[in-house]
Amino acid sequence: MLFCNILQLLDHRLWEPPSSQGLHECVKPTSKYNKATPVWDRYMTVRSNGGLNQMRTGIADMVAVARIMNATLVIPQLDKSSFWQDSSTFSNVFDELHFIESLQEDVRVVKELPKEVESLPRARKHFTLWSGVSYYEEMTQLWKEYQVIHVAKSDSRLANNDLPIDIQRLRCRALYHALRFSPSIEILGKTLVERLRSRAEKYIALHLRYEKDMLSFTGCTYGLTDVESEELRIMREKTSHWKMKNINSTEQRINGLCPLTPKEVGIFLQALGYPPSTLIYIAAGEIYGGDTHLSELTSRFPNIVFKEMLASQEELKKISSHASQTAALDYIISIESDIFIPSHSGNMARTVEGHRRFLGHRKTITPDRKGLVELFDKLEAGRLQVSSLPRHVKQLHRNRVGAPRRRGGAPSGIRGRARLRLEESFYQNPFPECICNSQSAVR
Structure with a gap:
């Protein structure tokens, strides 16, 4: 009997999850967060690059970027030219309607560009990797000349750290709640x-x-x-x-x-x-x-x-x-x-x-x-x-x-933008x- 109890204890330890220490998900906006106001003349189109999870985190970043830049986000295009040559569209992989409705208080999302702006010139941007809010606030200058900004790559376009808590929580709501797989x-x-x-x-x-x-x-x-x-x-x-x-x-x-x-x-x-x-x-x-x-x-x-x-x-x-x-x-x-x-x-x-x-x-x-x-x-x-x-x-x-x-930062001794690449991913x-x-x- 004692031997059986020891085996059961050892088996339990093998599978036992770590203590969560009373922590839980925490993604509700703070009292300072304002409900999104519809933007009818600024659109952001996105080409997501990489495999599934690189695209998923990139899309979550773009939701936050659209919020910062006060843009309407067009449903992103998925990568069709990577190693896997996958022809899947957004709605093949994700629940498109759920994505749009889940984010309606954060950012306006539409399925496609309106006909009247499809032919307009676009600002084609490779946004700088691991950028903060101030960088994207500067990018709003583009709205003076363009109604459409096309983002050529979506991966790692936001910093891991030193962002407002409401932007960080929006990234979590986008990835864990809104970006649900197709039914x-x-x-x-x-x-x-x-x-x-x-x-x-x-x-x-x-x-x-x-x-x-x-x-x-x-x-x-x-x-x-x-x-x-x-x-x-x-x-x-x-x-x-x-x-x-x-x-x-x-x-x-x-x-x-x-x-x-x-x-x-x-x-x-x-x-x-x-x-x-x-x-x-x-x-x-x-x-x-x-x-x-x-x-x-x-x-x-x-x-x-x-x-x-x-x-x-x-x-x-x-x-x-x-x-x-x-x-x-x-x-x-x-x-x-x-x-x-x-x-x-x-x-x-x-x-x-x-x-x-x-x-x-x-x-x-x-x-x-x-x-x-x-x-x-x-x-x-x-x-x-x-x-x-x-x-x-x-x-x-x-x-x-x-x-x-807590999330880890860059190794000590690293200076400049190089440290951003070495920080633990958000x-x-x-x-x-x-x-x-x-x-x-x-x-």
Whole structure:
């Protein structure tokens, strides 16, 4: 009986979320916030760039920018020219009517430009990255000459910090409340979560960024064959907008800049104490090398599923060729998981982590890739005993489970605009502006 109780206690600790410390979502406007007044002669059109989550956070930024510049926001155009070549429109991915109605007290949103202004000259702008309110107030000078401003890129156009609290909360309302997925995606996503729950009481959502584009972009070839490494090098060389061509893979890995390999993820999960029977949902695209590399994870954790194993071909037929729509399913399943673990810190990893913090600090284990690589290499070289690995891994991650903390700034010693790029993303951790307790809420 005592042994069973100990096992139950250990199992509970594996899945137990961190304490939210009484914090909760906090997005209502302050008493100083004025209801939006309709703007009939100033329009902002937006071309969202990047993958699903880069577009989502960019759109939330543009809602705030439209508010600052007193503009009517036209429903953004989604990226159709990125790596995935996805032809999805806004209404294919998001609930367009809900988006418009949810923001009606913040900013006027319309489906398209009125006919009478379609042919007018437009100010085409690449707004400066990580800009503050004063920058966009200066940009309102454009209204003297133009009725339409076209924003060529939407990603990271607002600073992470030092913005008015009402602008920060508007970004949260836009991302977490207004930018809801389309009804068909929401329904299918929740259905797949229910099917996962029917297989096991709890599950891990693993964002396994071991995909061809990610490995090529980062130049990470550890564990790959010479043929695979060369294929990735050629792909990087041919992708014009990837600036870095010659990358030292060994240095990348040592510095913790590479996605964990399927084998490394398996060892990591074992060291944390998760049993082989653990249900793991892979939130990712096609794994590079297929079963050859994936088997290094499934040999340790055979209870692994993909969306294609949960949904029927009929259910996936309409969205299978649309990366942003299939990524939306992964997002929903990741948000609802008991534990979320990203193997690399990309846009989805950061956005899911932030959303889970917003929803009550659901457990998110963020691997210390640099520290893990050091441990794995010691293990392989015989300088670390297998039996001592769990202790080291658990110690390394005791404060990396998604517990409440304030958003981090740039590393010390960084000056000028360079520091803005190195600050922790607002959407990775919207605390303290959008997460508070009753006592600290701004009225």
